[in-house]
Amino acid sequence: MNRFHREHKDVESALADIGERLNRGEPEALEEAYRTLGPLVMSYLSRYVPQPDIEDVMQRVFYEVWRVHERYDPGQSLRGWVLGIARKRAIDHLRKRRDVVVPLDSMREITGDDGREVAERLVWADEVRGALDLLPELQREVIELAYFSGYTQVEISSSLGIPLGTVKTRTARGLQRLSGLLENTRGQR
Numbered sequence: 001m002n003r004f005h006r007e008h009k010d011v012e013s014a015l016a017d018i019g020e021r022l023n024r025g026e027p028e029a030l031e032e033a034y035r036t037l038g039p040l041v042m043s044y045l046s047r048y049v050p051q052p053d054i055e056d057v058m059q060r061v062f063y064e065v066w067r068v069h070e071r072y073d074p075g076q077s078l079r080g081w082v083l084g085i086a087r088k089r090a091i092d093h094l095r096k097r098r099d100v101v102v103p104l105d106s107m108r109e110i111t112g113d114d115g116r117e118v119a120e121r122l123v124w125a126d127e128v129r130g131a132l133d134l135l136p137e138l139q140r141e142v143i144e145l146a147y148f149s150g151y152t153q154v155e156i157s158s159s160l161g162i163p164l165g166t167v168k169t170r171t172a173r174g175l176q177r178l179s180g181l182l183e184n185t186r187g188q189r
Contacts (some may be wrong), residue, residue, distance in 0.1 A: 011036075011130070014122050019078040022069050037079060038062075040126065041086045048090045057093050079126060129165045133179035139174030142167055 019037065021029035041061055045054050064085050065072075072081055131141055131177065145151040153171065158165040 007070045015078045016074070019081075020074045022065070022078070023072045023074050027066075030062065030069070032080065033065060033078065034062050034166065037082050041081055041082060044083055045085050045090055046185060050174065053093060057089050058086075060093075064089065068162055089169045100123060127182060128178075130177050133175055134181055135174050139170050142170045143178065 014032075015036065018029050018032045022033055038058070041058055042054060045057050045061075049057050057149045063081070065082055068085075092150070132143065135143070137148065141160070142156055146153065152165060153167045157167045160167070
């Protein structure tokens with residue numbers, strides 16, 4: 001097991017532990033949830049909530065996490081549950097701001113078709129980033145260039161100075177391994 005796989009497993013194990021302790025009502029678990037998930041929640045809120053209000057909304061999110069901690073199902077993703085609460089608090093905040101016109105498109109985006117779409121996309125993106133970190137560096141490198149930097153396989157070949165066939169092989173193997181890692185992540189939820 002490589003270092004990245006161990007670290008990802010450690011984070012998932014820590015989140016599962018935090019979630020179980022939070023469900024039991026241990027105050028230290030709330031502090032750990034805040035430390036661990038705070039940056040993700042802050043990033044999520046920054047997409048919808050005006051900068052000066054983010055900290056207040058974030059405090060409301062974690063207040064709510066504590067207030068309804070017994071409703072958390074330890075068999076589910078703690079990230080997803082907390083982001084679901086963040087979504088609701090962001091919507092509440094935007095509704096209260098009568099002095100500001102909120103673009104309809106941004107409200108559509110935050111609520112999604114079933115009200116959870118954006119939060120689920122963020123959880124999925126976080127899972128993909130975690131799984132990418134577990135790939136061997138050579139496979140991760142070609143996948144990141146292709147999918148995040150928009151390079152074609154020919155451009156990757158030229159950029160890295162490797163044959164096109166090598167790029168194709170690394171990409172195929174990396175995507176296959178990534179798929180397996182994501183299946184495992186989804187299966188653990």
